[in-house]
Amino acid sequence: MTEILLSLREVSMHFGGLKALDKVSFDLCDGEILGLIGPNGAGKTTCFNTVSGVYRPTSGEIRFGGIRTDGLPPHRMAALGIGRTFQIVRPFPNLSVLDNVIVAMGLPCYRGIIPSCGSWKRQKTRDGAMELLSKVGLDLQAPQKAGLLPLGNLRRLELARALALNPRLLLLDESFSGLRHEEVAMQEELVRKTRESGISILLIEHNMRVAMGLSDRLVVLDHGLKLAEGSPDEIRKNPEVIQAYLGKEGHSNVA
Amino acid sequence: MQLFLEQMLNGLAIGAIYALITLGLALVYGILRILHVAHAAIYTVGAYVGLAIFSSTHSLALSVTGSMLFCAILGVLIERFVYYPLLKFPPYVPLIGSIACLLAIEELCRMVAGPYILSFPAELPFPSFTIGGIVISSTLSAVYGISAGVLLLLWIITTKTELGLAMRATSQDMAIASSMGINSHWIISVTFMIGSAVAAIAGILVGIYYNQVYPTMGAVPAYKTLALIVVGGLGSVPGAVLASILLGIAETLLIGYAGIPLPRDALAFIAMIAVLLWRPQGLLGGRR
Amino acid sequence: MSDYTITIGTFIAIQAIVACGLNVIVGYAGQISLGHAAFFGIGAYASALLTTAGGFSFWGALPLVLFITGFIGLVLGLPSLRLKEDFLAITTIGINFIVVSVFLYVPFFGGALGIGGIPRVILFGTRLRGTPFLFLCLAFLAAVQLVSWLFTRSWSGLACFALREDEAAASSMGVSPVRFKLAAFILGTAMAGLGGALYAHFMRFISATDFGFPMSVMILSMVVLGGMGTLWGPVLGALVLGMLPEVFRPLTEYRMFLYAALLLLMIRFQPGGLLGESSLARQIFSRLKGGEKE
Numbered sequence: 055m056t057e058i059l060l061s062l063r064e065v066s067m068h069f070g071g072l073k074a075l076d077k078v079s080f081d082l083c084d085g086e087i088l089g090l091i092g093p094n095g096a097g098k099t100t101c102f103n104t105v106s107g108v109y110r111p112t113s114g115e116i117r118f119g120g121i122r123t124d125g126l127p128p129h130r131m132a133a134l135g136i137g138r139t140f141q142i143v144r145p146f147p148n149l150s151v152l153d154n155v156i157v158a159m160g161l162p163c164y165r166g167i168i169p170s171c172g173s174w175k176r177q178k179t180r181d182g183a184m185e186l187l188s189k190v191g192l193d194l195q196a197p198q199k200a201g202l203l204p205l206g207n208l209r210r211l212e213l214a215r216a217l218a219l220n221p222r223l224l225l226l227d228e229s230f231s232g233l234r235h236e237e238v239a240m241q242e243e244l245v246r247k248t249r250e251s252g253i254s255i256l257l258i259e260h261n262m263r264v265a266m267g268l269s270d271r272l273v274v275l276d277h278g279l280k281l282a283e284g285s286p287d288e289i290r291k292n293p294e295v296i297q298a299y300l301g302k303e304g305h306s307n308v309a
Numbered sequence: 310m311q312l313f314l315e316q317m318l319n320g321l322a323i324g325a326i327y328a329l330i331t332l333g334l335a336l337v338y339g340i341l342r343i344l345h346v347a348h349a350a351i352y353t354v355g356a357y358v359g360l361a362i363f364s365s366t367h368s369l370a371l372s373v374t375g376s377m378l379f380c381a382i383l384g385v386l387i388e389r390f391v392y393y394p395l396l397k398f399p400p401y402v403p404l405i406g407s408i409a410c411l412l413a414i415e416e417l418c419r420m421v422a423g424p425y426i427l428s429f430p431a432e433l434p435f436p437s438f439t440i441g442g443i444v445i446s447s448t449l450s451a452v453y454g455i456s457a458g459v460l461l462l463l464w465i466i467t468t469k470t471e472l473g474l475a476m477r478a479t480s481q482d483m484a485i486a487s488s489m490g491i492n493s494h495w496i497i498s499v500t501f502m503i504g505s506a507v508a509a510i511a512g513i514l515v516g517i518y519y520n521q522v523y524p525t526m527g528a529v530p531a532y533k534t535l536a537l538i539v540v541g542g543l544g545s546v547p548g549a550v551l552a553s554i555l556l557g558i559a560e561t562l563l564i565g566y567a568g569i570p571l572p573r574d575a576l577a578f579i580a581m582i583a584v585l586l587w588r589p590q591g592l593l594g595g596r597r
Numbered sequence: 598m599s600d601y602t603i604t605i606g607t608f609i610a611i612q613a614i615v616a617c618g619l620n621v622i623v624g625y626a627g628q629i630s631l632g633h634a635a636f637f638g639i640g641a642y643a644s645a646l647l648t649t650a651g652g653f654s655f656w657g658a659l660p661l662v663l664f665i666t667g668f669i670g671l672v673l674g675l676p677s678l679r680l681k682e683d684f685l686a687i688t689t690i691g692i693n694f695i696v697v698s699v700f701l702y703v704p705f706f707g708g709a710l711g712i713g714g715i716p717r718v719i720l721f722g723t724r725l726r727g728t729p730f731l732f733l734c735l736a737f738l739a740a741v742q743l744v745s746w747l748f749t750r751s752w753s754g755l756a757c758f759a760l761r762e763d764e765a766a767a768s769s770m771g772v773s774p775v776r777f778k779l780a781a782f783i784l785g786t787a788m789a790g791l792g793g794a795l796y797a798h799f800m801r802f803i804s805a806t807d808f809g810f811p812m813s814v815m816i817l818s819m820v821v822l823g824g825m826g827t828l829w830g831p832v833l834g835a836l837v838l839g840m841l842p843e844v845f846r847p848l849t850e851y852r853m854f855l856y857a858a859l860l861l862l863m864i865r866f867q868p869g870g871l872l873g874e875s876s877l878a879r880q881i882f883s884r885l886k887g888g889e890k891e
Contacts, residue, residue: 106769132771140769146762147714161771163752170753219770344683391861395868402868405821408814409864412857420854432781532694532810535687543601543683575698578691585680585688 059084059223059254060105065124066116067278074100074135076278077114080267082223087245087255089269091262091289096275098258099141100196102227105256106138119222130239137216138225141258143208147201151192154200154211155183160246183218190214190244206237206309213244217253224248228256230264242268274298314443316561322449324557326518327458328550329511331534331541332463333384335549338538340480340500342400343392343439346407348508349527350414351387355380356508356516356526358416366386369392369431369524373513377506384505385498393494411531419524426523429516448518456515459507459548466503480544529574536577540584550553556580599882603731607799609839610734611792615740616819616831618788623817624826625754627761628677629686629727632693633816635673636786638808640666640793642700645712645803655718655798660793665785670786674779693810700805709806718798734795738832741788746828748784761826822863824870833871 058080075097082088090098103109105116107128116124118134127133137158146154151281159182163169187193190210195203200211210230213249216224224243228286230238238261245268249255259265265272266286274281274289276298288296330352337345359376363369387410395403433451437444445453467473478486479496488492516522537556541548556577564573619633643665646660676688700706717724718733725733748754756777759767766775797803815838823834841859845852863871 108765127773128765128768129771129773132769138769140766144763144766146759146766148762149758153755153758157767158770159756160752160755164756164771164773164776170756171751173750174752174755176748210781213771215766339681342683344686381851391865392863398868401623401631401686401817402820402864404631404686405814405818405863406861409818409857409861413854413861416851416854416857532690536691539684539687575694578694581691582676582688582695585676585684 056086057084058082059086059119060256061110062101062105063117065101065104065111065113065116067097067104067109068112075104075275077109078136078275078278078280079114080273080280080283082254082256084222085249085252085254086270087249087257087268089265089272089286090256090258090275091260091265091272092275092281095277097278098275098279099227101275102225102256102258106136106225128212129164132219133165133222135220135222136225137219137221137223139209139212139216139227139229141227141231143205143212145200145203145208145211147199149200150196151187151198151200151203151211152180152183152196155214155218156180158215159183161219161277186214186218189217189247191240205232206234208239209233209237210244213241213248217248221253224253224255226255226259228258228260230259230261238264257306311443313562317558318443318445320561321554322452322518322557323453323561324554325452326515327530327534327537327553327557329456329459329507329514330530331549331553332460332546333508334534335538335541335546336500336504336545339544339546340476340497341388341392341396342544343396343403344400344407344535345392345504346404346531346535347387347391347410347414348504350411351380351384351505352508352512352515352530353418353524353527354414355477355505355512356429356522357379357422357512359509359513360427360516360522363431368451369434372431373510376509376513380505380509380512381502384501384508388498388501393497404430411527415524415527422524424524426521429513429522430520431517435449441486441519452514452578454516456466459510463503463507463546472496472499533574533577536581537583540577601728603727605839605843607731607734608730609835611795611799612816612819612839613832613835614734614738614741614795615792615845616816616835617738617745617790618785618792618824619816620820620825620827620831621745621748621788622781622785623820624830625749625761626757626778626785628674628778628781629816630684630689630785631810631813632673632689632691632696632788632811633785634808634810635693635696636666636670636789637793637796637812637816638696638700638803638805639786640790641797641803641808642706642712642789642793644794645715645719645797646706648716648798649712649714655716655794659791659794662790666790666793667783667787670782670789671779674782674786677778678775685751688886690810690813693813697805697809700808705852706805709804711802712797713802715797715801715803717801722792728782730799734799737791737795741791742828742832744784744788747826753777753780818860822860822867822870826874827870827872830870830872837871 058081063079064077065075066073066077078101090101092098104111107126107130110125115122123131123134146157156179156196159179162173163172184193184196186198190213192207192210192214195207203211213229230241242264245255269286272289273283273284274295281298282292282295288305314403316537334345334348337343348537355376358379359372362375363372391406391410392403433447435451435454437450438446467476475491475496478491479493483493537552538549541552560573599718617632619630622628622630643662644658647653648655654762673692675687680688700860702710717726719732756772758776759772760777819834820831822837824830839882841856842852845855848855856889
């Protein structure tokens with residue numbers, strides 16, 4: 055087996071009395087696409103937010119590339135090599151599509167006082183951003199204001215921004231939801247290509263067909279607990295998973 | 310001890326007057342999320358209109374009702390002309406509009422009535438008491454009686470009536486309230502009318518209490534009340550009332566009694582920053 | 598030019614410098630501030646004290662003044678990390694009131710009498726007054742504009758834009774909200790400090806009431822009216838709002854009223870600012886541009 059890139063050990067996240075995550079552990083190997091699935095309210099997004107630094111877990115340990123990262127703020131996680139997209143898209147609406155990507159390209163410059171005084175209006179930066187935009191098929195929209203783009207384009211813009219960080223791990227939070235059929239296919243293609251270029255991916259997905267089709271392995275969460283882990287085939291046959299998705303009554307009807 | 314109690318009673322009266330002004334601001338913030346600085350201008354106009362009617366008719370009842378009516382209309386005009394069209398802009402845009410309104414109305418008062426301090430020689434028809442050697446003058450008892458009455462009436466309106474329910478629904482979510490058949494723009498206007506009418510009462514009370522009416526009498530309350538609605542918890546009317554009364558007492562005791570040479574008008578803001586550090590949602594504000 | 602015109606021009610140039618500073622905080626970084634006059638005042642008092650009691654020259658004091666205002670800006674910018682929108686707006690008003698009261702009530706700052714006898718600026722052995730001082734202010738304004746322009750082109754500036762647009766998204770791209778918001782506060786307040794220093798040496802007598810909340814409102818109005826987040830907006834705003842009272846001067850009695858009414862009408866019908874998007878000026882400009890292409 056290849057090297058482990060991200061590992062969660064007994065990670066819990068409590069909000070008041072609510073246990074959004076309860077001692078969840080799993081590993082993500084280098085070069086892998088790991089799907090994180092589960093019914094609504096299972097704790098998928100919370101799990102994402104602990105990995106990307108939005109939340110500090112109540113207890114447990116997160117390691118990324120061997121470094122302990124739980125409790126680090128989001129901008130530090132970005133610097134360590136985690137790029138992410140948002141379930142509800144968050145473009146910079148008044149900046150152009152191109153500038154949206156350039157913001158992410160500044161990652162190496164934001165850490166020091168002297169580099170952060172450098173100019174972002176350089177041809178080289180621009181070319182790099184345009185290259186990423188053409189990769190996701192948004193090169194024609196580059197001068198437009200991001201706030202004016204339709205959802206499908208915004209999902210691809212978020213992907214381009216995340217890729218501009220040169221990440222080792224990409225977190226995709228439902229980046230297929232709300233897309234039309236042909237857009238889903240296009241996005242799937244993009245995700246595959248991204249993995250081929252050597253970037254590992256952790257994705258949350260509601261669309262089962264997409265999740266099963268893309269992921270090498272899946273982790274199933276339910277009510278904050280890890281329910282199962284395995285290949286898409288194993289998950290499909292797992293009775294506990296079927297029960298969680300259909301609900302208790304649904305199960306008794308089937309049985 | 311007697312001095313202390315007397316100061317306490319004075320502070321309570323000042324606090325009650327602050328409460329009457331702050332109330333309108335808290336109502337408006339609750340419903341529109343706008344910092345309604347021009348509210349203090351309405352309060353100034355209230356004092357002037359009240360004085361004008363009083364000097365020509367010598368009837369306090371006419372003066373108060375006339376002034377309330379005038380201010381209610383003025384409040385709605387400001388809402389319709391300035392705030393409503395600016396709601397979709399970032400909050401500082403209506404705020405600047407509001408400040409411009411305050412300045413314009415202050416200037417208008419000065420142009421019409423002159424820059425002088427006018428006296429408001431009215432006797433309030435309230436009895437004076439003597440309890441344990443402490444005299445509660447008729448002015449003081451009037452301030453207590455009127456503010457308690459207004460607060461009670463407003464409490465009944467906002468909690469016990471259909472109108473109050475519609476107001477609360479609109480302040481929760483304007484779009485949903487509208488979809489449930491509430492004419493939310495009308496409710497907003499009614500809120501402004503109520504707040505402005507109460508400001509008129511406050512203006513007349515202050516005019517009589519200090520026997521002074523002048524164009525810039527709203528300048529200090531304009532900003533102090535902003536601090537008060539934060540201390541009370543933005544949008545919480547009971548919180549704003551509580552904060553006002555506490556501030557009135559604190560100002561009088563600290564500055565008048567203990568003789569601490571602190572600028573009176575900065576105290577509200579110092580209290581505000583202390584409260585924000587300790588309890589960012591305000592005294593009675595819910596978590597948001 | 599008459600002395601009077603020069604005086605007005607100097608005021609406008611100084612206020613434009615202060616407005617540019619506020620534009621960095623509000624326009625570029627999206628942090629509302631209604632207490633900017635406090636920093637204008639801190640700059641003025643710092644320079645006044647250093648040059649009178651401290652015995653410094655204007656030029657010797659200036660770096661210290663910028664450092665002091667920038668540092669206080671950093672400290673007072675800290676609330677912006679915790680508070681949002683309206684809470685921040687009211688807190689900055691509070692800061693303004695508290696700073697003014699400190700000037701008024703602490704004897705070190707001259708109390709209600711303020712500070713007088715502030716020396717004139719000496720450049721190449723000549724005391725600057727009148728037109729030369731106006732040119733000095735304009736030179737500083739040009740420098741401030743240059744710094745603003747460079748800032749919008751720097752990674753720090755882009756980081757601030759990103760924070761203004763969406764803080765969560767910006768931080769997921771490696772932008773530290775703390776670092777860049779405070780950077781904007783330091784830069785913006787230092788510019789206000791520069792304006793304050795020039796003001797002190799222009800008036801040669803300052804008192805706390807010059808830097809009260811109404812001044813903050815005036816400066817914010819300049820920025821909003823001119824067009825927030827644009828390079829030339831604050832300068833245009835300072836020019837318009839600085840000239841208006843002079844245009845109305847013959848109407849002494851109605852002057853302030855007309856001023857307030859006009860401000861109200863402008864904010865009501867051009868809330869995006871004179872140079873902002875969808876403003877009249879922009880529309881005409883883009884129409885002209887479109888015409889050229891055809």
